[in-house]
Amino acid sequence: MLLVHPSALMYSELYLRLEPIGLERVAASIRAAGHEVRLLDLQIFTAADYRAELASFRPQAVGFSMNYLANAPEIIDFAKETKRLLPDCFFMIGGHSGSFIADELLEHGHGAIDCVVRGEGEVIAPACWRRSAIPSSRHSRGGDPPGARALPDSSRGPRHLSPRP
Numbered sequence: 001m002l003l004v005h006p007s008a009l010m011y012s013e014l015y016l017r018l019e020p021i022g023l024e025r026v027a028a029s030i031r032a033a034g035h036e037v038r039l040l041d042l043q044i045f046t047a048a049d050y051r052a053e054l055a056s057f058r059p060q061a062v063g064f065s066m067n068y069l070a071n072a073p074e075i076i077d078f079a080k081e082t083k084r085l086l087p088d089c090f091f092m093i094g095g096h097s098g099s100f101i102a103d104e105l106l107e108h109g110h111g112a113i114d115c116v117v118r119g120e121g122e123v124i125a126p127a128c129w130r131r132s133a134i135p136s137s138r139h140s141r142g143g144d145p146p147g148a149r150a151l152p153d154s155s156r157g158p159r160h161l162s163p164r165p
């Protein structure tokens with residue numbers, strides 16, 4: 001799984017780069033569940049680096065952190081581009097602001113965003129990863145995989161999850 005912190009808010013790159021603490025905690029929980037995780041911080045790296053990572057790592061799932069509303073347009077654009085480049089890649093968003101505008105994100109994603117995680121991500125993110133490892137035919141028609149009961153019936157379309165399974 002590739003976890004990504006979006007770019008710095010307008011002009012703040014001049015004086016501020018935040019450690020992506022929430023994303024690091026989510027990464028640790030997925031790693032503890034035995035999966036390979038990479039972290040990319042777009043406060044430092046660029047959109048070209050993101051594309052290069054998609055091409056070389058070819059993640060089964062991508063998770064963006066959205067603590068700040070101002071990052072919404074950028075993340076929606078990345079979701080669409082990711083689905084174009086890797087159609088089977090499971091794309092999810094977490095963080096404060098993502099939690100507040102889950103419905104709007106799914107709507108503006110036009111199908112490119114598979115899931116918005118509301119609230120804390122340490123418990124639910126590994127379940128999402130397991131869900132993303134199921135072949136895409138089961139994404140659209142099958143039931144939820146064993147061990148991922150937190151995930152609602154995927155046949156009901158885009159999903160957003162409660163904080164706790």
Ligand code: B12
Binds near residue numbers: 068095
């Ligand atoms: C500490 C903090 C800061 C620190 C930054 C620390 C850091 N390293 O990020 C400082 C003081 C620098 C800061 C600055 C600002 N902040 Co601030 N900050 C916070 C605060 C209090 C805590 C954030 C935090 O570290 N939480 C702890 C970590 C562990 O949790 P987390 O990041 O939320 O991650 C968890 C979940 O969100 C989720 N999750 C997160 N990402 C992902 C990704 C995936 C894939 C998944 C599944 C889950 C997931 O799982 C994580 C683990 O449980 C929050 C409010 C709050 N109570 O949380 C405001 C908050 C995020 N800040 C806010 C604001 C407005 C700002 C400023 C714009 C203020 C200003 N006017 O300058 C600046 C902008 C900074 C910037 N980006 O350029 C707002 C954002 C509002 C919005 N809608 O956009 C918040 C929500 C406060 C508020 N209620 O107004 N901030």
